[in-house]
Amino acid sequence: MSAAAPEPISFNPFKRLASDLRIERAWDGRLPPGPTGFSLERTRRAARDPLPMLLDAYREYGPVFSMRILHASGIFMLGPAANHYMLVEKAENFRWRDGGFVDLIPLLGDGMLTIDGDYHRRARRIMLPAFHRDRIAAAQGTMVEETLRALDGHGPGEELDVYHWTRALALRIAMRALFGFRLDRPGVDMAVEFERALSYYGTDYALRTLRGPLTPWGRMQASRRRLDRVIYAEIARRRERGDFGEDVLSLLMQARDEDGSGYADRELRDQLMTLLFAGHDTTTSTVSFLFYELARHPRVLAGLLEEQDEVLGGREPAAADVTGEALPRLEMALDETLRLYPPAWIGPRRSVEPFEFGGFRIPGGVPASYCSWVSHRLPEVFPEPEAFVPERFSAENRAKLPKGAYVPFGGGSRTCIGMRFGQMEIRTIATLLLQRMRLALRPGHAMRVRQMPTLSPDGGLPMLVEQRDAPVPAA
Ligand code: HEM
Numbered sequence: 001m002s003a004a005a006p007e008p009i010s011f012n013p014f015k016r017l018a019s020d021l022r023i024e025r026a027w028d029g030r031l032p033p034g035p036t037g038f039s040l041e042r043t044r045r046a047a048r049d050p051l052p053m054l055l056d057a058y059r060e061y062g063p064v065f066s067m068r069i070l071h072a073s074g075i076f077m078l079g080p081a082a083n084h085y086m087l088v089e090k091a092e093n094f095r096w097r098d099g100g101f102v103d104l105i106p107l108l109g110d111g112m113l114t115i116d117g118d119y120h121r122r123a124r125r126i127m128l129p130a131f132h133r134d135r136i137a138a139a140q141g142t143m144v145e146e147t148l149r150a151l152d153g154h155g156p157g158e159e160l161d162v163y164h165w166t167r168a169l170a171l172r173i174a175m176r177a178l179f180g181f182r183l184d185r186p187g188v189d190m191a192v193e194f195e196r197a198l199s200y201y202g203t204d205y206a207l208r209t210l211r212g213p214l215t216p217w218g219r220m221q222a223s224r225r226r227l228d229r230v231i232y233a234e235i236a237r238r239r240e241r242g243d244f245g246e247d248v249l250s251l252l253m254q255a256r257d258e259d260g261s262g263y264a265d266r267e268l269r270d271q272l273m274t275l276l277f278a279g280h281d282t283t284t285s286t287v288s289f290l291f292y293e294l295a296r297h298p299r300v301l302a303g304l305l306e307e308q309d310e311v312l313g314g315r316e317p318a319a320a321d322v323t324g325e326a327l328p329r330l331e332m333a334l335d336e337t338l339r340l341y342p343p344a345w346i347g348p349r350r351s352v353e354p355f356e357f358g359g360f361r362i363p364g365g366v367p368a369s370y371c372s373w374v375s376h377r378l379p380e381v382f383p384e385p386e387a388f389v390p391e392r393f394s395a396e397n398r399a400k401l402p403k404g405a406y407v408p409f410g411g412g413s414r415t416c417i418g419m420r421f422g423q424m425e426i427r428t429i430a431t432l433l434l435q436r437m438r439l440a441l442r443p444g445h446a447m448r449v450r451q452m453p454t455l456s457p458d459g460g461l462p463m464l465v466e467q468r469d470a471p472v473p474a475a
Contacts, residue, residue, distance in 0.1 A: 003119050005110060005119060006097060006116070009105060011106050013208070016102075017071060020072050021071065024073060027365060027366060028364070029354060029363040031363075032065055032066050032358070032360040033065060035057070035068065036068045051373055051377070054371060054373075054374045057076070058078050058374060058378070062358060063077060063078050063079040064076070064077050064358040064360060073367075074367030074368060075362060075367070075368045075369075076371060076374075077368060077370050078371055079381070080401075080404035081402075082357070083370050083375055084404030085357055087347075087407065087410060088411055091413060093351055094349035094351060094368060095116045095352055096115070096348075096414075097115060097116050099347075099369070100367070100369070101113050101348060104201075104277070106217075106224075107200070107273065108273050109270030110270050111271045112124065113278065114274075121413075122257055122261075124413075124414075126252065126257050127252065129251065130248045130251040130252060136319075136420050136421050137319035137424075138246060138319075139246075139421070140424055141319075142177055143428040146169060146173050147433075148432065154437070160439070160463055160464075160465050161460040161461060161462050162287070162288050162461045162462075163285075163460040163461040164460050166283075166284045166429065167280070169429065170280040170284045170425070170429075171191045171194070172191070174279050175191065175276075177247060177248060177421070178247060178272055179247055179248075179249050179272065180245045180246075180249065193227050194227060197220045197223035197227065198453070199216075200219070201452060201453045202452060227273070231268075231272060231273075234249070235268055238253060239253070248275065252271065252272070278418060279418050279421070281453065282343040283425050285341065285343040285455055286337060286341070286343060287430060288461045289340070290333060290337040291430075291439050291463065292441070292461060293333070293336075295441045295463065300329075300333055300388070303329050304329050304434055305434060307327055307330065308327070308431065308435055311326055314435060317431045319424070322427035322428050327427065327431070329390070330431070333390045334423070334426060334427070334430070335390070335406075337388075339376045340386075341449065341455050342376060342455065343408075343456070344408075345371060345372055345455050346371050347371070347410060348367065348369045349369065349370075350366065350367050375405070376406065376407075376408075381401070381402065436468060437465050437468055438468055439463040439465060441463060441464070442462050445462065447461065
């Protein structure tokens with residue numbers, strides 16, 4: 001595969017549907033067993049509540065099975081061995097661009113999530129230094145500053161929607177770390193435009209197929225154009241003045257591959273939009289789910305508060321405090337949160353060549369997905385999978401997990417490039433929240449999990465702010 005930019009794809013949903021059906025007809029061989037008849041009910045469940053449906057299918061058919069959702073048949077590969085196969089052993093045989101990530105191209109372009117092969121390897125080589133440990137440590141000051149600012153004015157007695165609060169905060173942090181933008185600067189409100197563009201992916205599939213200026217598609221494209229104008233103007237300004245800072249855009253503008261080539265302006269734009277997309281929703285959801293579970297597990301919460309006091313004694317966390325080793329209880333709670341609620345819960349791909357897995361020969365060109373959400377809830381791997389038990393992730397227990405069992409950040413050569421950044425951000429926000437307040441669930445509040453585009457608490461997560469040293473209630 002050459003390092004040339006990938007072929008453009010059609011954004012016309014009907015052409016894509018026709019192409020899916022054409023590819024399906026050309027499959028050389030049969031798919032593994034599974035429910036492949038057309039079913040509106042299954043399609044509806046896949047959109048609203050796929051976890052029980054996929055778990056049931058796993059029990060019935062084993063780690064690889066077929067399923068038709070709407071018009072398209074594909075396979076699911078679940079469990080540790082399947083994850084390892086798709087992410088590490090035979091990763092090259094599974095393309096990202098023409099799996100489900102294709103839907104992101106109209107907004108993100110040809111960024112890291114929608115490219116493959118040599119073109120992806122080159123892009124990743126150029127980007128890696130921007131996510132080096134030292135660079136992330138340098139951004140931690142911004143994380144503290146923005147979190148303190150966001151906490152300002154909040155206190156006991158009020159109700160705080162932890163999801164929406166964290167989302168706005170994560171976007172501010174991302175804007176500063178990625179673009180060097182402070183959101184209070186005048187001009188286009190990048191955060192609002194970006195959220196507007198993203199809301200397209202939260203609308204029903206049927207509405208998403210409509211075209212025209214007043215449709216969700218039209219609004220997404222209008223936001224995209226406004227965002228693009230700001231980003232391209234910023235790139236031009238920096239090139240003209242040689243005005244580079246410490247943000248990721250500056251680093252990427254100056255970064256070079258081994259042959260001396262760097263990102264063109266279009267690549268810069270696509271990669272930055274992809275980082276913004278991949279980076280803010282995932283961290284937001286993780287902070288929210290962590291505090292949801294802590295509110296339901298007072299013993300775990302008490303342990304975390306004790307650890308905070310022992311290690312930090314009330315001082316603000318520096319980068320060295322939030323690397324993971326310094327606050328092991330927080331780390332285990334975070335790992336357990338990502339087990340139960342891996343925000344990027346599905347890894348959609350398309351097979352390139354025919355392959356064998358689980359005793360089946362599967363054709364090339366087949367949509368194939370791994371799913372961390374299901375894999376993390378298999379009782380044979382994680383006993384009592386629904387229970388929130390951070391001790392599962394003690395060093396000793398973690399070492400016993402089979403390869404591919406725990407994949408909240410994917411795996412292999414395409415493991416999440418922002419993992420360290422995201423973890424440091426979550427630990428920083430969580431630490432500052434734990435130091436300053438107690439968050440309790442509103443009586444009777446039942447959280448529902450929404451899964452598109454990433455797992456998140458449906459409709460937000462309203463919580464009650466209490467005094468930090470309020471007595472810990474019984475479980
Ligand atoms: C809790 C936080 C995060 C989680 C759980 C998470 C999860 C993931 C997962 C599961 C993948 C692989 C997807 C697949 O195999 O289909 C991935 C890839 C990726 N993530 Fe993250 N992510 C997080 C934070 C971030 C952040 C903060 C950034 C950037 C600032 C980021 C940027 C990316 C990129 C660019 C890729 C694609 C890597 C490649 O193709 O080489 N992520 N992430």
